Amino acid sequence: MLRIGIVKESASGERRVAITPDLVPRLLAAGLTVLLETGAGAAARFPDGAYGDAGALIVSADELYAGADIIACVHRPPTSRLRRGQFVIGLLHPDPAYTGDLAARGVTAASLDLVPRTLSAAQPMDALTSQDTVAGYRAVVLAAGAFERFFPLLVTASGTVPPARVLVLGAGVAGLSAIGTARRLGAIVTGYDIRPEARAEIASLGAAVLDLDGEGSGQGGYARALTETEQRDERGVLAAHVARHDVVITTAKVPGRRPPLLVTEAAVKEMRPGAVIVDLAAGELGGNVEVSRPGERLVTENGVIVIGAENLPATMPAAASTAYAHNVCAFLTHVLRDGALASDPDDAIHAAVVFTGGAA
Amino acid sequence: MLRIGIVKESASGERRVAITPDLVPRLLAAGLTVLLETGAGAAARFPDGAYGDAGALIVSADELYAGADIIACVHRPPTSRLRRGQFVIGLLHPDPAYTGDLAARGVTAASLDLVPRTLSAAQPMDALTSQDTVAGYRAVVLAAGAFERFFPLLVTASGTVPPARVLVLGAGVAGLSAIGTARRLGAIVTGYDIRPEARAEIASLGAAVLDLDGEGSGQGGYARALTETEQRDERGVLAAHVARHDVVITTAKVPGRRPPLLVTEAAVKEMRPGAVIVDLAAGELGGNVEVSRPGERLVTENGVIVIGAENLPATMPAAASTAYAHNVCAFLTHVLRDGALASDPDDAIHAAVVFTGGAA
Numbered sequence: 186m187l188r189i190g191i192v193k194e195s196a197s198g199e200r201r202v203a204i205t206p207d208l209v210p211r212l213l214a215a216g217l218t219v220l221l222e223t224g225a226g227a228a229a230r231f232p233d234g235a236y237g238d239a240g241a242l243i244v245s246a247d248e249l250y251a252g253a254d255i256i257a258c259v260h261r262p263p264t265s266r267l268r269r270g271q272f273v274i275g276l277l278h279p280d281p282a283y284t285g286d287l288a289a290r291g292v293t294a295a296s297l298d299l300v301p302r303t304l305s306a307a308q309p310m311d312a313l314t315s316q317d318t319v320a321g322y323r324a325v326v327l328a329a330g331a332f333e334r335f336f337p338l339l340v341t342a343s344g345t346v347p348p349a350r351v352l353v354l355g356a357g358v359a360g361l362s363a364i365g366t367a368r369r370l371g372a373i374v375t376g377y378d379i380r381p382e383a384r385a386e387i388a389s390l391g392a393a394v395l396d397l398d399g400e401g402s403g404q405g406g407y408a409r410a411l412t413e414t415e416q417r418d419e420r421g422v423l424a425a426h427v428a429r430h431d432v433v434i435t436t437a438k439v440p441g442r443r444p445p446l447l448v449t450e451a452a453v454k455e456m457r458p459g460a461v462i463v464d465l466a467a468g469e470l471g472g473n474v475e476v477s478r479p480g481e482r483l484v485t486e487n488g489v490i491v492i493g494a495e496n497l498p499a500t501m502p503a504a505a506s507t508a509y510a511h512n513v514c515a516f517l518t519h520v521l522r523d524g525a526l527a528s529d530p531d532d533a534i535h536a537a538v539v540f541t542g543g544a545a
Numbered sequence: 546m547l548r549i550g551i552v553k554e555s556a557s558g559e560r561r562v563a564i565t566p567d568l569v570p571r572l573l574a575a576g577l578t579v580l581l582e583t584g585a586g587a588a589a590r591f592p593d594g595a596y597g598d599a600g601a602l603i604v605s606a607d608e609l610y611a612g613a614d615i616i617a618c619v620h621r622p623p624t625s626r627l628r629r630g631q632f633v634i635g636l637l638h639p640d641p642a643y644t645g646d647l648a649a650r651g652v653t654a655a656s657l658d659l660v661p662r663t664l665s666a667a668q669p670m671d672a673l674t675s676q677d678t679v680a681g682y683r684a685v686v687l688a689a690g691a692f693e694r695f696f697p698l699l700v701t702a703s704g705t706v707p708p709a710r711v712l713v714l715g716a717g718v719a720g721l722s723a724i725g726t727a728r729r730l731g732a733i734v735t736g737y738d739i740r741p742e743a744r745a746e747i748a749s750l751g752a753a754v755l756d757l758d759g760e761g762s763g764q765g766g767y768a769r770a771l772t773e774t775e776q777r778d779e780r781g782v783l784a785a786h787v788a789r790h791d792v793v794i795t796t797a798k799v800p801g802r803r804p805p806l807l808v809t810e811a812a813v814k815e816m817r818p819g820a821v822i823v824d825l826a827a828g829e830l831g832g833n834v835e836v837s838r839p840g841e842r843l844v845t846e847n848g849v850i851v852i853g854a855e856n857l858p859a860t861m862p863a864a865a866s867t868a869y870a871h872n873v874c875a876f877l878t879h880v881l882r883d884g885a886l887a888s889d890p891d892d893a894i895h896a897a898v899v900f901t902g903g904a905a
Binding site for chain 2: 229230231232308309311312314315318319322326327329330333334335337339341342343344346366369370371458459488500501502503504507508509511512515
């Protein structure tokens with residue numbers, strides 16, 4: 186009987202856990218034994234007892250890494266603790282060095298960031314989508330918290346308050362989630378994306394579409410990287426729109442590359458005091474907003490609040506972990522046959538997601 | 546020509562300002578000269594320049610207190626700076642000692658917390674209502690920020706997420722504002738109030754009404770204070786409902802008294818990890834929630850997040866100041882006759898709001 190181990194994440198600020206207590210019975214039903222590293226769910230407010238009640242065995246980290254056949258995680262687990270024949274499933278963002286390290290140890294891995302996003306059978310495993318849905322919602326909650334006015338229109342005896350005007354740049358999963366949430370809260374929302382198909386999705390949510398010239402669909406549903414000239418033109422036209430909005434949420438990413446710069450320092454200077462920017466692309470490589478810093482909230486000289494939002498799913502760990510656990514379970518259900526990991530390189534999902542040749 | 550002075554608030558954490566730049570033209574049109582204490586709007590992100598552009602004169606604090614006939618403020622201004630014949634308008638919460646101090650200095654004052662809330666002509670001046678509307682909205686934004694799951698129902702490929710269940714205790718202005726906002730965000734909302742007329746308002750917002758036995762309408766639209774026995778019974782029945790909710794927002798106040806204790810420490814212990822409480826009544830005298838502390842956010846041993854929300858309007862200063870400025874202007878428009886403060890003790894609003902006999 187295969188044993189799956191749920192590890193305690195060690196990355197700084199990471200509060201998610203790969204499997205939530207409510208999904209333990211599903212793993213048991215699939216014929217697995219479930220081990221939980223003690224405290225693995227604590228930061229997401231899932232106590233050990235909740236896992237124990239669901240049928241998991243609570244073990245130490247040493248026992249987990251020694252005993253588990255499958256390691257369920259969010260981020261890469263410590264490579265030095267892995268052993269030959271183990272199978273790791275997580276959001277591993279593999280690069281050649283990492284793949285080589287795992288292969289050298291005889292470890293097989295599945296990375297849910299490699300799920301083919303356009304394949305409908307793979308959607309239940311699409312962890313980037315599930316986590317971006319959280320991030321987009323959270324970005325609006327953060328923006329509403331930082332904004333010192335109302336989002337909705339209010340008509341009161343003390344005057345009529347106009348609704349907040351929200352601009353969402355990039356209408357992938359996170360952007361669409363942000364658009365839907367800002368509209369729920371009563372804001373007037375405009376969305377922008379360089380992909381024509383994304384513009385249709387913005388409109389389907391009832392938001393206005395900002396239609397600049399230019400077109401930039403790329404591979405796998407992502408936007409292509411624009412040329413330097415195209416980017417400069419885009420920034421110039423966007424600046425005037427940015428200045429007219431109360432809240433700007435940026436979500437534009439291009440896989441494996443620096444995020445495009447969409448909002449320059451000069452554009453931020455044209456915004457009104459009290460305007461709010463949330464840059465969901467902020468990270469080590471930079472972000473969509475020139476002045477944003479990952480993990481920081483700053484106020485510019487002209488009173489614009491700029492939030493460099495890093496790893497937002499970790500700040501809503503109960504929701505993000507629950508969705509992620511569904512993704513992990515969906516993948517495991519797909520690859521488990523009679524209680525064992527079945528290797529099927531002809532399967533499109535398997536071929537895309539499993540990235541070192543090994544036991545699976 | 547009367548001069549009105551907009552003072553810079555000195556209370557700790559207070560970011561509101563009594564008059565916003567957009568209302569300066571209205572005061573000028575009423576025949577007033579407008580003085581602004583330099584920096585008075587800065588914390589609400591209204592720079593001096595915005596007032597200057599609107600026609601105000603930017604002056605020092607000394608110049609303001611020396612030169613103004615009318616002092617517009619949120620909290621009590623320093624009594625020592627006031628002089629004979631001045632008229633103060635603010636949220637002054639007068640007590641006999643304060644009234645005596647002002648009378649001794651020959652100062653007349655109008656306190657917008659004394660506006661008769663049931664008189665429809667007074668509604669545009671009702672600053673408690675305008676500020677409570679902000680507080681109720683803000684309480685939900687805070688709760689959504691603290692809650693580590695989604696408010697709305699989500700149906701996704703990664704599973705169906707049930708909506709958050711929100712319970713609002715006390716359905717005055719703040720409670721109704723919270724109910725409306727939580728419903729906007731997609732939560733399942735239940736409201737509770739001991740006044741039958743408030744229950745009808747909960748229902749009119751589309752929320753469920755929690756109907757316990759007992760009835761407690763009081764004077765002026767407020768709830769009456771329940772007896773000790775009634776309160777104990779109420780707490781006991783509420784506890785079971787509190788435990789079933791993800792988010793609890795408490796807003797019950799009784800004028801001039803300690804807020805009723807609605808949620809005991811034992812009730813909080815029965816809540817789930819990750820549940821959120823926002824106590825809008827938290828203050829020096831205590832709050833509706835036994836474990837809340839004003840101005841603090843704490844996490845209980847069982848993982849419940851308890852926010853003692855103190856002066857929420859000050860954390861949304863642009864919106865709160867704009868609404869408050871409308872209230873101040875509405876009152877001034879009511880009492881100004883031909884550019885002078887008219888005294889009319891037969892007027893119900895004047896009689897209720899102006900509390901020291903003086904020049905007005």
